[in-house]
Amino acid sequence: ILDVETQKPPRGKWTTPPFDPRFPNQNQTRNCYQNFLDYHRCLKNTSRRGKSTEPCQYYFRVYRSLCPISWVQRWNEQIRQGTFPGKI
Template sequence: MAEDIKTKIKTYQTSFFDRHFPNQNQTRNCWPNYLDFHHCENTMTAKGGDVSVSKWYGHVDKSFCTISWVSAWDDR
């Protein structure tokens, strides 16, 4: 499973269409993906799993969020 995720990360071009956010403005999609990334990372760390599985959420998060937002949220 981890190998499949690693190949997806290497060939990652842009984020997928999320039916929860059907409009062109994807700004609201930023926060849920940011939370999903950190939730996945914390869960995998607690279970002793491979954290690289969460990297996909990080790529999607970075494609929607501005750097200033992410750095402000990380500081909190």
Template sequence: MSEDIKTNIRNHHTVPFDSRFLHQNQTCNCWQNHLDFHHCEKAMNKRCGIVSFCQWYKRIFKSPCPLSWVNLG
């Protein structure tokens, strides 16, 4: 049973609470997380070339954004 909970937590696709974005309109949240993802990706490419560390940011920014805004492969 505990493995199922751990798996669910790992695969959870909802954005965690962020006190910077208190209102229902999550446009700013979407944009900020999008920027965070690309900054992480750029920094990791410069440092070590391993961008898998940035997957959390990618998942978080794709969640509140409408699908028509998200254009990632």
């Protein structure tokens, strides 16, 4: 799990997340949470198989764009402590 400084996007390569038909409403809280879960699941599956984690960067960029930093920090701390409520 990366710290906030290493999670900053490269200059000039940041775009807004594309429309996701699973989350058509203005409230993007679920979208944020689902992309956070998808990112960590992707990391887990690709590292277990010994493959590149490059495809996971899409989920990373989307959740970093949508989620408040305080939520991400709290979720990462919960993952470290083993108390995260989501299934990764």
